[in-house]
Amino acid sequence: MTRILGIPTGWLAILVAAVFTSIGIAMMLGPELLGPGRVLAFLQPTANDHPLDRLLFDWRLPRVLTAFLVGGLLGAAGAIFQGIFRNPLADPFLIGTAPGAALGATLALLVPGLAVFQAISPLLLLPILSFLGAFGATLAVLLLARLAQVRDTAGLLLAGVAMAAFLGAARSYLMLALADETISLQVVLSWTLGGVQTPFWHELALAALAALILLLMVRRLAYGLDVLGLGDEVARNMGLPVERFVMIATLLASAMVALAVTWGGTIGFVGLIVPHLVRWTLGPRHAPLILASALLGGILLTLLDGLARSLLPPAEIPLGVLTALIGAPFFMLLLAKRRHQ
Amino acid sequence: MTDPTTTYRPLAHLSGLRLAKGGRPVLDGVALDVFAGELLALIGPNGAGKSSALKCLGGIEEAWSGRIELEGRPLAAFPTGERARRIAYLPQFFAPHWELSVADLLDIGQRRGLMSLGSGDIGWPALSTSDPPARLNQLLRDLELTGLLDRRFASLSGGERARALLAQALVTRPSLLLADEPIASLDPAHQLRTMQYLRRCRHETAALVVLHDLNLALRFADRIAVMADGRMVACGQRDDIVASGVLTEVFGVRFEAHVTSWGQALLPG
Numbered sequence: 001m002t003r004i005l006g007i008p009t010g011w012l013a014i015l016v017a018a019v020f021t022s023i024g025i026a027m028m029l030g031p032e033l034l035g036p037g038r039v040l041a042f043l044q045p046t047a048n049d050h051p052l053d054r055l056l057f058d059w060r061l062p063r064v065l066t067a068f069l070v071g072g073l074l075g076a077a078g079a080i081f082q083g084i085f086r087n088p089l090a091d092p093f094l095i096g097t098a099p100g101a102a103l104g105a106t107l108a109l110l111v112p113g114l115a116v117f118q119a120i121s122p123l124l125l126l127p128i129l130s131f132l133g134a135f136g137a138t139l140a141v142l143l144l145a146r147l148a149q150v151r152d153t154a155g156l157l158l159a160g161v162a163m164a165a166f167l168g169a170a171r172s173y174l175m176l177a178l179a180d181e182t183i184s185l186q187v188v189l190s191w192t193l194g195g196v197q198t199p200f201w202h203e204l205a206l207a208a209l210a211a212l213i214l215l216l217m218v219r220r221l222a223y224g225l226d227v228l229g230l231g232d233e234v235a236r237n238m239g240l241p242v243e244r245f246v247m248i249a250t251l252l253a254s255a256m257v258a259l260a261v262t263w264g265g266t267i268g269f270v271g272l273i274v275p276h277l278v279r280w281t282l283g284p285r286h287a288p289l290i291l292a293s294a295l296l297g298g299i300l301l302t303l304l305d306g307l308a309r310s311l312l313p314p315a316e317i318p319l320g321v322l323t324a325l326i327g328a329p330f331f332m333l334l335l336a337k338r339r340h341q
Numbered sequence: 342m343t344d345p346t347t348t349y350r351p352l353a354h355l356s357g358l359r360l361a362k363g364g365r366p367v368l369d370g371v372a373l374d375v376f377a378g379e380l381l382a383l384i385g386p387n388g389a390g391k392s393s394a395l396k397c398l399g400g401i402e403e404a405w406s407g408r409i410e411l412e413g414r415p416l417a418a419f420p421t422g423e424r425a426r427r428i429a430y431l432p433q434f435f436a437p438h439w440e441l442s443v444a445d446l447l448d449i450g451q452r453r454g455l456m457s458l459g460s461g462d463i464g465w466p467a468l469s470t471s472d473p474p475a476r477l478n479q480l481l482r483d484l485e486l487t488g489l490l491d492r493r494f495a496s497l498s499g500g501e502r503a504r505a506l507l508a509q510a511l512v513t514r515p516s517l518l519l520a521d522e523p524i525a526s527l528d529p530a531h532q533l534r535t536m537q538y539l540r541r542c543r544h545e546t547a548a549l550v551v552l553h554d555l556n557l558a559l560r561f562a563d564r565i566a567v568m569a570d571g572r573m574v575a576c577g578q579r580d581d582i583v584a585s586g587v588l589t590e591v592f593g594v595r596f597e598a599h600v601t602s603w604g605q606a607l608l609p610g
Contacts, residue, residue: 086438226449229438236401239425239454284439 006222006287015295019068022302026064027056029306031313063198067305067319068298069211070196070264071274075297077256078271079278079290080218081138083225084249085156088279089334091272092134092257095160098268099167100137101254101261102192104129106171109188110178131258137163138250194267194320196305210259215294218252222287225249229284267320269327270297276334350413352377352517352547353398353428358407360393367393368405369571375517380543382562383551386592389568391551392433395519398549399430411517425454429515429546431506433522437494443505444490447477450509477512483538484508500531507538511546520550524557536561555588555596556606567591583607 002009027039034052042056074092081090081097092098108129141163145156171192179185199207224245227235232242260267274297275289282288301319304326308317351374360368368390375381383391396402398409400421409416416424437446481487484504489497494505503523510518520539524532532554539548540561552558558565559579566576567587575587582588583605589595596607 223449223452226445229441230449231432231435231438233396233401233432234430234435237399237425237428237430238449239400239421241421279439283445284441285445 003288005291006285007282007292008288011282011292015292015299018299019295022299023064023068026067026302026306027060029310030060031310033310059198062201062204063196063309064302064305066199066204066207066263067196068302069204069208070260070267071270071301071304072294072298073211073214073256073260074264074267074270074301075274075293075295076215076218076290077253077260078297079275079286079293080221080225080249080253080256081271082275083221083228083286083289084246084253085160086229087154087157088276089157089272089331090160091269092253093266093268093271094164095157096137096141096163096167097134097254097257098261098266099164099171100133100135101130101258102133102266103137103167103171103174104131104133104258105191105261106174106188107133109191110174127258127262130261131255133167134254134258134261135251137167138254139247142246142250191265192320193318194265194323195308195316195318196264196301199263207259207263211256214252214256214259215291218249218256218290219287221245221249221252222285222290225286264301265318265320267301267323269323269331270301273327273330274300276330351375351410352412353549354408354410354413355394355398356408358394358397358405358409360390360397360402360405362393367571368397370407371568371571371573373566373573373576375547375549377516377547378544379563380540380548380550380561382558382565383549383568384553384555384558384565385568385574389591390571391568392521393571394568395430395521395549395551398517399428399519400424401430422454426513427515428517428519429453429510429513431510431518431520431523433525433551435502435506440493440495442491442493443486443497443508446494446505446509447490447512450512451477453513453515480508480512483542499526500528500534503527503531503535507535511542515546518546518548518550520548522551522553525553532557559583559605559607560603580605 004012007015024036024039027042028034028036038050038052039056041050042053077092077097078090081092081095082088084090085095105126108126141156141160144159144163148155148159175185175188175192179188224240227238227240228242228245230238235242257271275293278289278292278296282292301323304322305319308319308322311317353373353375355374356372358368358371359366371390371394373394383394385391393402397405398416400416411419411424411427419427441449478487481490484507486501486504486508489501489505492501494502497505503526507523510520518539523539524535527535536557539550543563550562552562562579564577565579565582567574567582569591574591575582575585577585583596583598588607592609594609596609599606599608
């Protein structure tokens with residue numbers, strides 16, 4: 001069995017084909033459904049552009065690609081967090097990472113003083129505060145667990161759930177306390193429910209570059225995460241500086257979640273489901289797991305975002321609602337399965 | 342049985358080793374030499390500090406004070422990766438968090454000491470289950486793992502698990518193996534086979550093995566070290582240890598000696 005980038009060639013071919021298929025399908029979906037012929041015509045450079053092409057290029061294509069980017073980031077970050085927490089139920093949204101990012105982003109959107117800064121540098125403030133929130137929340141959970149001498153991962157998850165609840169409440173409070181007539185609460189709220197933004201092309205290029213760099217960096221964590229899964233003692237003996245490694249892995253995965261939250265709001269369960277599906281087919285080794293989770297997360301979110309745009313026209317279903325509708329039953333299924341074992 | 346203390350310089354040397362956990366001293370000035378080519382059994386009552394001593398030597402406990410040397414150099418002077426490649430540790434309890442196959446375990450084991458932060462080797466796959474390299478093949482044959490490579494670790498029997506773990510620890514040919522009760526959960530046949538294997542490969546990989554079974558220690562170890570209350574009470578040839586009466590003192594029971602085909606065996610009572 002040959003492998004490319006750690007993934008068996010056959011599976012990689014299927015995943016890559018699915019990436020393009022999902023993007024193609026998502027291009028057809030929207031308040032106005034398009035046939036495959038129209039999308040293919042859009043892709044062919046011709047002299048006389050169809051009037052729709054401008055719309056597809058400025059709005060639908062960046063939106064679809066952003067959905068893929070956000071899904072990929074969440075899938076890969078989910079795989080890393082599950083590796084750090086050594087628990088397949090760890091998810092950026094359950095363990096407080098994404099709620100932390102959301103709190104940071106809410107501050108960026110709502111605090112008046114910051115809004116001025118936001119006007120100067122909109123590309124930076126939201127991601128930076130998201131990242132600080134994501135990293136701070138995850139670190140707090142890990143420290144909390146260490147202080148409480150929590151050894152089992154279930155306890156760690158509980159600490160994360162408490163953290164997530166606290167951060168969610170703090171965000172709701174801030175939204176009520178800080179919103180005034182100058183800031184539309186509707187914007188913050190829709191972002192809270194999860195929904196992919198439509199960036200300008202230069203913004204998308206920057207985000208994609210950041211995502212690519214992060215993905216290349218976290219692939220170097222793969223073997224360390226494998227070793228971490230053997231337990232702290234064996235990991236230390238094998239030469240892994242456990243605390244420092246966990247810190248760096250948390251930092252990088254938090255940056256991924258922050259980037260995803262910046263462009264997609266709070267979309268739960270993708271980081272939970274996707275690594276599971278990958279593990280069932282490709283096994284638990286982290287080199288293939290992280291990459292395949294990124295691809296599958298992108299595919300899944302591209303399709304779901306397409307559905308969110310087209311199911312209830314002209315309204316859009318918040319993406320977080322869709323992923324929760326699918327993800328929560330999946331989560332229950334996992335719990336039942338674990339209990340069964 | 343030759344006395345390794347007269348023929349080799351120590352591979353590992355501990356002296357004045359102290360370790361406290363939660364304000365309580367666990368190790369209180371431990372001294373021990375492990376020589377290349379020997380199988381050294383570490384025995385003593387529960388809570389004597391045997392596991393802690395192993396963990397200090399294996400780079401797992403870091404808050405110790407005193408002296409640990411490897412081949413005459415302080416352990417701290419070794420880069421982490423080099424220390425990891427030279428000293429392998431086999432924990433008393435081992436359960437991987439993911440459903441790894443035997444091949445996965447060996448593949449991870451092969452990269453022992455090779456990763457450092459930010460430069461982790463993610464090349465893939467180091468281990469091909471259909472055509473493993475010759476040296477690995479030998480190890481797989483010796484430990485009867487050839488047909489088990491694709492099996493999940495969790496699905497193995499106790500004896501198979503012990504062999505898989507041993508293979509993972511030995512795959513990079515470390516110079517010292519630290520094994521914490523490697524045979525505690527094995528049936529007598531597997532206990533014997535594991536000890537025989539450790540004894541057979543001790544010229545390549547010396548072994549410091551924590552044992553609770555005195556007779557297996559007497560039968561297979563070149564020397565025996567006895568710990569109690571965080572101290573090294575005695576260390577020497579097995580006949581000297583038996584004759585010294587230190588076992589009765591340390592374990593608080595009298596032992597009756599019986600002569601068997603392999604030598605003197607001890608029965609408590």
